[in-house]
Amino acid sequence: MKTLTLSFDSTHTKRYLQIAAAIRRAIENGTVTPSEKLPSARALAAQLSVNRHTIMAAYDELVAQGWVEAKQRQGYTVVRTLPVYRALVNDKVHVKTVDKHAWRIVKPSQESFNRPAHDYVFNFAGGNPDIEQFPFNEFRGFINDALNRPTVKELNYGDNAGFQPFIKEVSTYLRRVRAITDKEVIVVNGSQEALYVVSQVLLKVGDKVAVENLGYRPAWSALQNAGAELIGIKQTEQGIDVDDFESLIKQHKIRLLYLTPLHQYPTTVTLSAEKRVKIYRLAQQYNIPIIEDDYDHEFHYNSQPLPPMAANDPAGIVIYLSSFSKIMFPGIRLGIIAVDKVLAPHIVSYRSLINHKANVLLQDAVARWMSDGGFERHLRKATRQYQKRRKCMVELLNAFIDEGIAIEFTMPKGGMALWVNIGKNAQEIADLAKSQGIFLLAESAFHLNQKNNENKFIRLGFAGQSEAKIKQGLMLLKPLLNKK
Ligand SMILES: Cc1ncc(COP(=O)(O)O)c(C=O)c1O
Structure with a gap:
């Protein structure tokens, strides 16, 4: 009986699975050929310095996967037709390059589910709660x-x-x-x-x-x-x-x-x-x-x-x-x-x-x-906090208006965002803002029909970040809003 030459990797944590994977690789690369008798569990256990039951478990695993069969009085042998090559009905292992399957996708992936907002330093995405406050x-x-x-x-x-x-x-x-x-x-x-x-x-x-x-x-x-x-x-x-x-x-x-x-x-x-x-x-x-x-x-x-x-x-x-x-x-x-x-x-x-x-x-x-009652306590706290953040954003935007920056908005009675008319190039400003680490969305992101897009509004979420962040982000945005 020849000694098996096996190479191990660390994909599996259990020893018997490592051994099963190594034997399987030996079969796949032709070191052990179809119909070949495998060493007895005792012999392989001695070779690998493991318990005989570990080898039996590895062989049983290979039997379950269809690589090996257990024959009465003969012990374990590699199957005649290997699982991956059954279709080729060959006695010799025969590696063929296979073209990758070209999937027919009938439901294309949806752009609207991409939400990269949290990758930005200043995140004015409209519907974000402040998760850190949870x-x-x-x-x-x-x-x-x-x-x-x-x-x-x-x-x-x-x-x-x-x-x-x-x-x-x-x-x-x-x-x-x-x-x-x-x-x-x-x-x-x-x-x-x-x-x-x-x-x-x-x-x-x-x-x-x-x-x-x-x-x-x-x-x-x-x-x-x-x-x-x-x-x-x-x-x-x-x-x-x-x-x-x-x-x-x-x-x-x-x-x-x-x-x-x-x-x-x-x-x-x-x-x-x-x-x-x-x-x-x-x-x-x-x-x-x-x-x-x-x-x-x-x-x-x-x-x-x-x-x-x-x-x-x-x-x-x-x-x-x-x-x-x-x-x-x-x-x-x-x-x-x-x-x-x-x-x-x-x-x-x-x-x-x-x-x-x-x-x-x-x-x-x-x-x-x-x-x-914890749920409602949390809601009361979050509501108070978001109200303060709305106030902070509204005060700063009003100060911009006092300084002559032509923006308009109506303070919303609730929610988590402001809808601000910046009078011009909303998309361009949203893109420029992104290049400076500020995430916000322009009107075009919300139109059913782009022919209605006046490209004047941006949405500024106030709930998801601290007042300090709101202020810093808006100060960075200010020159863009003032851009002619
Ligand atoms: C209009 C609207 N509906 C629903 C949701 C919440 O969806 P979900 O419960 O699947 O997170 C959002 C969140 O952004 C929303 O803006």
Whole structure:
């Protein structure tokens, strides 16, 4: 029996897997040939100074992978036709160069999901919370709790709508803080999953969906992925133009309306109560469900925010989306849909296709945190802080205006960003800013149709960075804003 010449690498941590991989390499490179008998486990164990059971485990692994067979009374031999070369039916190992597969991609990757903002020193991306302010230590306690006293049944498959104690906490919160009753809550892995699933459940290829002319591209991508054709509604400084919406309804069979009523994304305008009533009536009259994306409800500073459209929805047409991305951090991937009870099971069932349900351990920890009051303590603290940051940004921009820099903005009642008219070359200024380590987005990033792009506005997020950073970043931006 010849001695095996084996070369080892450190890909595997277990010794028997290292040995199996080395024997496999010896077979692949022809050191050991098909049908060749391998050394007995005892002999190889002696050669490699390991236990005989380690060699047996390595051989068993190779048998399971199809490289080696165990024959009665003969021991282990290399198979006659090796797994990778079975198609070639050769007795000799025969290495052939193989052309790499050219993938047929039928769903091209989406530009709108590239978010490089945090690579910049000054990050004025509009929807970023300040993650460093999140009470990680406190939250760790609730994760530990969820692990120390697990709800074992819930950690299994099933109950795909969500973890009941979490749904209970969220439902109470929605009722108390947002006046939403009479809806079923489904837990999702963030609003994006909700947008995708709702689009798939409600839309057919070619269906028309009305959206705000300026809006949130990832939502549009989800709608378009379901085959929707997007129809833009005109926007005024007071929010969407209801007459335009009505005339679009009369021209097209609109199947769905996607709105960000509280702080319009990206212009920050709050849709007035009067407009909401008109839009709701039209939607009800023409059977158009409304997706209400209430992505940053908590951050409203001077008064109570208007209750969501979902709070006054007798016909049950509002599909309400809320996310934990802003109130915790985007990486938490947690969100909810509150929806009419007839629609709810369809959404749960479709979502089960892609991901059964949302992470139960996480829902458990957040439910414990909410029940303890920690969640709302954090919200109050973050809201106070973002309000100060809004003040800081507004004061500095007003000082720029006093110095003669021609910019205009309306202080938003809430949200996490300002929509600033800089009067000129917004895209050029955003590009120049990037070259100086400042991330911000210009108007063009938000238009459904670039023919409406006046290239005058930039969006400046104030929530995600400290007041010191806001000041430094804006001072660097100042000469660009002053550029003729
Ligand atoms: C308009 C809008 N909707 C929803 C979201 C949150 O999405 P998700 O919950 O998938 O993180 C964002 C975040 O940027 C947003 O701006």
